[in-house]
Amino acid sequence: MQGDLRILKKIAAYVVESGGKRIRPLFMYYLGRACRIDSRELIELGALLEIVHAASLLHDDVIDGADERRSRPTGAKLFGNKQVVLGGDHLLSSGLKYLNGMQNSSYMTIFTDAIQALSAAELLQMQQHFNLKTSRKLHDRVVDGKTAALFRAAGALVSVMRGEKDFYHTDIADLGLTLGRFFQERDDHLDYFDAARLKKKGLQDFLNGIVTYPLLLLLSSANRTESGEIRAEWEFARLQGKIRNQERILNLMKKYDVERRSADELRAMQKQILAGIGQLPEPKARQIISTEFEKILAVRSP
Amino acid sequence: MQGDLRILKKIAAYVVESGGKRIRPLFMYYLGRACRIDSRELIELGALLEIVHAASLLHDDVIDGADERRSRPTGAKLFGNKQVVLGGDHLLSSGLKYLNGMQNSSYMTIFTDAIQALSAAELLQMQQHFNLKTSRKLHDRVVDGKTAALFRAAGALVSVMRGEKDFYHTDIADLGLTLGRFFQERDDHLDYFDAARLKKKGLQDFLNGIVTYPLLLLLSSANRTESGEIRAEWEFARLQGKIRNQERILNLMKKYDVERRSADELRAMQKQILAGIGQLPEPKARQIISTEFEKILAVRSP
Numbered sequence: 001m002q003g004d005l006r007i008l009k010k011i012a013a014y015v016v017e018s019g020g021k022r023i024r025p026l027f028m029y030y031l032g033r034a035c036r037i038d039s040r041e042l043i044e045l046g047a048l049l050e051i052v053h054a055a056s057l058l059h060d061d062v063i064d065g066a067d068e069r070r071s072r073p074t075g076a077k078l079f080g081n082k083q084v085v086l087g088g089d090h091l092l093s094s095g096l097k098y099l100n101g102m103q104n105s106s107y108m109t110i111f112t113d114a115i116q117a118l119s120a121a122e123l124l125q126m127q128q129h130f131n132l133k134t135s136r137k138l139h140d141r142v143v144d145g146k147t148a149a150l151f152r153a154a155g156a157l158v159s160v161m162r163g164e165k166d167f168y169h170t171d172i173a174d175l176g177l178t179l180g181r182f183f184q185e186r187d188d189h190l191d192y193f194d195a196a197r198l199k200k201k202g203l204q205d206f207l208n209g210i211v212t213y214p215l216l217l218l219l220s221s222a223n224r225t226e227s228g229e230i231r232a233e234w235e236f237a238r239l240q241g242k243i244r245n246q247e248r249i250l251n252l253m254k255k256y257d258v259e260r261r262s263a264d265e266l267r268a269m270q271k272q273i274l275a276g277i278g279q280l281p282e283p284k285a286r287q288i289i290s291t292e293f294e295k296i297l298a299v300r301s302p
Numbered sequence: 303m304q305g306d307l308r309i310l311k312k313i314a315a316y317v318v319e320s321g322g323k324r325i326r327p328l329f330m331y332y333l334g335r336a337c338r339i340d341s342r343e344l345i346e347l348g349a350l351l352e353i354v355h356a357a358s359l360l361h362d363d364v365i366d367g368a369d370e371r372r373s374r375p376t377g378a379k380l381f382g383n384k385q386v387v388l389g390g391d392h393l394l395s396s397g398l399k400y401l402n403g404m405q406n407s408s409y410m411t412i413f414t415d416a417i418q419a420l421s422a423a424e425l426l427q428m429q430q431h432f433n434l435k436t437s438r439k440l441h442d443r444v445v446d447g448k449t450a451a452l453f454r455a456a457g458a459l460v461s462v463m464r465g466e467k468d469f470y471h472t473d474i475a476d477l478g479l480t481l482g483r484f485f486q487e488r489d490d491h492l493d494y495f496d497a498a499r500l501k502k503k504g505l506q507d508f509l510n511g512i513v514t515y516p517l518l519l520l521l522s523s524a525n526r527t528e529s530g531e532i533r534a535e536w537e538f539a540r541l542q543g544k545i546r547n548q549e550r551i552l553n554l555m556k557k558y559d560v561e562r563r564s565a566d567e568l569r570a571m572q573k574q575i576l577a578g579i580g581q582l583p584e585p586k587a588r589q590i591i592s593t594e595f596e597k598i599l600a601v602r603s604p
Contacts, residue, residue: 059391062383082364086424097415100407108410116399123392127308
């Protein structure tokens with residue numbers, strides 16, 4: 001980044017200090033090591049994945065008008081919409097410039113695909129805002145684009161490093177895709193059932209009009225009267241910007257056993273992921289991935 | 303672009319119908335032809351320059367809260383801030399994806415450099431907002447980044463096509479740079495002295511706190527009392543969002559002959575540009591550039 005600009009220094013510090021688990025570069029690094037790759041590029045590409053993610057969060061902060069992300073003031077609030085949009089642009093273009101310097105057009109393909117998928121998925125999510133008729137298929141497209149794409153990219157990048165020409169159609173690209181889906185859907189699950197673990201208030205997705213898997217499960221089970229109630233609660237959230245009857249929504253979730261059904265789905269994905277990790281050649285790095293994965297991404301038994 | 307999203311279709315239509323002179327692709331095309339290049343890439347790369355420009359305008363609309371751009375409602379007003387930021391992101395990433403498919407890492411270098419320069423310059427411009435102590439040097443850096451960078455890119459791209467390794471240090475990259483500077487500074491000139499030609503109200507740069515060359519000239523001549531007046535008028539514009547005494551500012555410009563001095567500077571650049579065009583090998587395309595250039599970019603005699 002062009003570091004002599006005061007605002008860019010501030011935005012860079014904000015991004016670095018904003019914490020987060022850095023799960024994308026960690027996954028990329030250990031996935032590579034588990035494939036017996038030991039190259040500086042593993043770290044560079046992982047850092048670039050995090051940069052793309054951070055730039056997207058900066059734009060996302062502008063976008064949804066959220067006041068907080070992980071209990072910290074958002075970039076948009078600290079620096080203003082204007083500077084945050086441009087700061088995101090600058091961060092992303094600096095990342096792409098660095099990537100271009102690595103002189104590998106497959107890397108560039110993977111990154112431009114992922115960045116394109118990210119913005120399309122965010123737009124699709126907006127298009128479906130407060131739409132109770134959102135299908136599972138559309139929901140999955142949003143999850144794949146907004147989160148899984150960058151994890152799949154990590155797998156595809158490692159595939160390129162292993163010399164695979166068809167880098168998207170490999171077991172490790174699939175592993176990345178499934179891990180990314182899991183990561184998002186676990187977040188969506190916790191938003192209803194254990195928001196404290198995310199260090200935020202619960203039902204934020206409901207409040208923001210985002211259709212997640214628990215809500216899809218509930219809607220598929222609720223009777224007509226209950227669907228009408230959910231619709232009314234959502235209409236209230238949309239118009240008033242707050243949730244009127246959190247208790248009622250959670251009680252309906254309880255009635256239809258949504259937490260368990262959602263957790264079952266997550267555990268099925270977890271199993272698939274652990275099996276995928278089990279196939280990786282190098283035992284030590286493989287062990288680190290599965291231990292960290294189980295630690296960071298555990299799902300509470302309902 | 304992922305065309306099945308309704309909003310992306312709308313944004314694409316908005317961008318296509320928004321008019322504009324398409325000066326970047328036109329310049330790129332005729333510059334290439336004047337260098338005896340005849341390839342589909344000339345059109346593709348020119349279109350990509352326009353896409354980068356359009357994506358930046360979409361983000362710019364969010365940014366400066368401007369209600370109109372060339373008398374049309376802005377994208378941000380039509381589609382909302384959220385969708386316009388994401389639409390810009392998607393447009394840009396789709397352009398980069400296409401560019402990557404062209405398999406030329408020098409092209410990618412030129413584009414990522416220009417995109418990075420664009421956002422840095424916009425941020426620098428914001429940092430200098432309503433700063434009467436802005437130096438000529440900082441002013442020039444803003445102009446170079448926000449406008450000249452894409453014209454220089456056109457020249458550098460043609461240089462790559464001609465097989466030049468050091469593609470930034472060529473006569474045609476310099477020609478692009480000068481033309482880009484001229485294009486911006488002429489706009490800034492007209493904003494004070496002939497805004498009707500831009501189909502917009504005058505003194506928008508003064509209102510928006512942007513330090514342009516005519517204002518720099520005025521400040522370098524004004525006595526202490528007059529500088530204080532200008533400062534007060536600017537303070538009013540900053541706080542109230544409107545201009546209090548346009549007449550007074552224009553009278554001060556007249557007193558110090560700013561229109562003529564600014565026009566003289568523009569004409570000196572014009573001369574340099576026409577000399578540069580005169581050096582291009584192919585006479586027919588060379589003629590088209592200089593005719594169009596004189597037509598589009600004429601400066602009224604004060």
